[in-house]
Amino acid sequence: MDIVPYLLLATLEGLVQASVLMLTALGLSLVFGVMRVVNVSHGEFFMLGAVAAWVCANLIPGPPYVPFIAALLIAPVFVGALAWAADWAILKRINYNPEATIVSTIGLMYIIQQMTLITFGPDAQAVEAPFYHTVRFPWFGYSGYKFFIIAVAIVLVGGLLYLLRHSKVGLYMRATQFDKETAQNFGIPVTKVYSGVFAVGAMLAAIGGVLVVPSQQAHYLMGHDPLLLSFVVVIVGGLGSIPGTIAAAILIGMSDGLLSVFFSPTLAKIFSTLLVALVLVFRPQGLFGKAGR
């Protein structure tokens, strides 16, 4: 292929990757930013979203877009409720102690994975896309559904940013992130904010899972890669910085797309991990993060 189609395909792949990454990484970043919790089970919430989409596709009759839309609504609610429960049952009990939360979310990761294995089974399951359309470029075809992923991600992230900046809930969250004690003194229900943030973080990952499943497949081990990449994005962008996370998601997603198309996907992974190493050495607070207070 010539350079033009190569570049086009690489850009498209990069954008799709960046969109999904943006959603999952934002969830992770939000949880860390507000709660200072490193949530290792985040990838499993992503996987649960995908599995929920498969369940919807099997239980809800009608043309493929009906169960898909249902999944977009049901999956985040279900996963959010689960995260809420996990926060109540585990994280709150250990007082959000940083070391303890890492270990307990690792445990949570295995519990979710194995429960899915027991109920959903070990096979990869395909979910039909809400619509089937191939965009035909002169050199190659590209799934129309993937454009839809990009659009949904942009809308959701825009909505989230608006909510954070202009709503009372957003104000609560930002206040809690800035200074927990002071926020509490001003009457902000910090524990409720914590539970809410943990649930919202999981919901974002679940939506990512629902969006990805028609172009991939649901599988009980699929949470691993998104978790790793989300951590890469969050570290590069600056832990807890929302604009940093968005910028880093686009940077990592696009570089991943370009490098994997022009060279190899393995090189892309090497690059993104190298970037993490460099950021940690030269700018530990991340590209957009503020130095620790």
Next chain:
Amino acid sequence: MDTIGTKKTFTLPRRSLLKGMAMSGAALAAPGIIGRAVAQSGDVIKLGAPFHRTGIGAAYGRWYERTALAAVKLINEQGGINGLPVELIIEDDGTDPKRGVEAVEKFSAEHKVDAIFGHLFSHVSAASAPRAGELKMPYFLCSEAHSLAAGAFNRYVFQPSISDVKSQVSSMAPWITDNLGKKVTMIYPDYAFGYDHRDNLTAAIKAQGGEIVGDIAIPPTETSYTRYLPRIPLNTEVIYHVLVGPGVLTFVKELGEHLGSQRPEIFGFIDSLEAVSFDIPQLAYLEGTHFWEAMPRYAQPNQTSFDKFYREKVGVDANGASVDDAKSVATFSHMFSVWETLFAMKKAMEMADYKGPKQKIAMLEAMESITGFEESNEFPQGRKIFNGKMHQSFAQQNISKVVDGKLKVVHTVSPEDTLYPDEADYTKMSF
């Protein structure tokens, strides 16, 4: 139990702690106790089956298990082996090399089985086969890797049913270059099994005067493939694909999306579609493409009574799907190896009048003395030539074309045409 820094003091009464420990100890030990109680050698032949119940090989594992259960049931109905009933013990290896080795060790130390069979994924068998040799445990592969025939393993390892990649590929290559094209792009999994394909196909295509123009290795855990596909050169005449793992359906879908209507010829190993039903619109582009099949998924017009018998016993319909669920497609081109391997083991055990581990060496020597198996209910895939020096079977190969959404066999290679010069002689090794 005071811990510094916590406000609450957490105490656990010693009595209930001890009670709890005793109970959990008993619970942990229980399977071992039961295992040993049943496990009196001499009154039963115990076969250990480490199957890929979970992990990336799960689709294969499920069908391997189903086939093994059907075969063992049949063997027991026919009076067992040398009058002894056969007991099947299954362990999940998670399609993971480390767990594969652990399963072998567990079968040897705890279950004390007579033999182990059923590993498929080559990275698992590559780790497990040497361990089986160290433990002096007969170990039968149901895998296609070339490592055994190449001499990489030991005297305890056999592959009596399914042929290895080298014989598959070298016997397919002339047909590919004669009928589809000489400029080939390979897409294969990025580990041992894939390298067998890469190395042997490259050599075989060159021998036919063809050329490998593209070489794309994909990690078996990959979930998205579009980004690999631009590396298919435009002058490609034939795409040769063989992929395994949970993402194969996504792979064939994305390949179709990418290529569109001006696709080159496509020759795939059925591995890329095992356990996948292809009556979905995204896979319509496969019409007219070709696949290698060890055993035809769809019952052919000239179906043998053996094929019919085998499908009936395992519970597979004429379309290669489960009789209970038409959506559950079998790994039909691989799972017959479990069935046939069990009957090959039975034959060797009968030749050696095997009653227990005392006749182990005699059984292995009997296996080495076998020269082949006739097509039968026990060997429904077809006649086999068995090379006792290499411990490897050579079998019939099929090329099928997708016609009206079904696979139709268009070319068959006889076992004789899949042979290659000996690469190993295990009979010279000590036990």
